[in-house]
Amino acid sequence: QQQVKQSPQSLIVQKGGISIINCAYENTAFDYFPWYQQFPGKGPALLIAIRPDVSEKKEGRFTISFNKSAKQFSLHIMDSQPGDSATYFCAASRNSGNTPLVFGKGTRLSVIA
């Protein structure tokens, strides 16, 4: 059972464009929704995270939009740059100290000049 569904699997965006990655979750007990960026051979790095009490969170060029009723959240990367080319994972978890993150399958983003 895949608890977090992520799309698209891959994405090619022109430099300066907007990259949009979507995720949907099933477990209504989830209350923490982070996005991670991973470069080849490296561990995932936290980009931005949101809790269900807000509908949007922005940090620099990265924005999370959250729709609790639809059980969906998305990552928007504004002014995409070649250095943003990486694999992005959405994840979700419940508010519990020993509850692991459940990851989406990932999106490979390529930003071309």
Place this chain on the structure above:
Amino acid sequence: GAVVSQHPSRVICKSGTSVKIECRSLDFQATTMFWYRQFPKQSLMLMATSNEGSKATYEQGVEKDKFLINHASLTLSTLTVTSAHPEDSSFYICSARGQLANYGYTFGSGTRLTVV
């Protein structure tokens, strides 16, 4: 911010031998450690969850006698791959949470294991 140091970053071992991977929380107490495995071009798959001083809880399909997890202190957790086989070759990543983490999960930098 919170840092988890994972070593080694890369290791090559012969089939049948054992390999130990360490994760240390440098500036916080990791009450819970999660171990993930990631195959090429795939997502992170949870292998096990360990709380300091307790036995690890393994996910379905993960052999607990093959992947030994020790979390004896609040700053160190280890994963030992015993009697390694080529199919165990993968990228192993730890993730730690502290008692006051408030949702935060800190990931190690990963270990690339190649079994030849």
